[in-house]
Amino acid sequence: MRRSQQQPTKMNAITYRLPEPGDEHQISACMWASADLWELTDGTPESVAEWKQICDLEELRGRILSGEKTLVATWNGIVVGFIAFRRGNHLSLLFVRREFARQGIGRELFTRCSNALNEIIVNSSDTAVGFYQKVGFVQSGDRFCKNGVWATPMKWTEIVANRNH
Template identity: 30%
Template sequence: MGQALPKPALRPFLAEDTPVLAAIFAASVEELTGDDYSEAQQQAWASAADDEAALGKRLAGQLTLIATLQNSPVGFASLKGADHIDMLYVHPGAAGQGVASMLMEALEKLAGGRGARALTVDASDNATEFFLKRGYVANQRNTVTVNGEWLANTTMQKKLGDNAAPGVPT
């Protein structure tokens, strides 16, 4: 009989998490996005984690949740304002184990509890399918410049709960 895999747990962001989250960010970009972005694009994107102080400040200024396996961080997600998912990154070693889904379920519930009627995300090309499966709808394609490289993403939205009246824009 096989052993059960440990279940991920969630906790709030702490400032001392920043170095490990920067490493998760870089590893996620470098190892999970190769089918959708060139090596130069990946390097430019991953370099956003080089300034740990700026990353820590960004995460501290948002509602940031950390997913852990056996008390070690393996992923994180952040909610900017009441209704925009700013970051969602999972370490490649934990990818496919439900970590991202657990983080998103928690952010969706928290956002709904705070009165958000919908959530938006600018999903990278490799994350678009994940968000589609969670009920997000693609609204528009975007191109952003990151450290001199152009990267494409898709703005997606998901209506939360049944609190939105039919025909009323959110």
């Protein structure tokens, strides 16, 4: 593993904080470094345009300023994870840089943001369904395609999550 891709150590622990205006550049970079564009879209111009809009700096700045639940995970001052909600309980974005995957960062972001909610909904990408199942989500509808992006509706409820964990 190259030094730039090294894993966090105790001296360089992951920290969690609210995002601030100006973080949108790093959040966008984190999102681009989290997933393969071709895994998230069907490759059509429409789906690529949808992904670019989600990662747009003004779009992300709006999310930071929205007052909705958002949180970043940082390592050495670099944003390595991001979570954002819309409409209170709709988990709309959850990304962790690939080189930091499977270290509990996504779970910690989710846990810190779900503590005051009884129910959370998400439209999961195909690549994230397994993660959401591990934190207690269940499929709540049929897989669908919107603007060339496939998603599976899922729901988390505090009661079911507590029973399963």
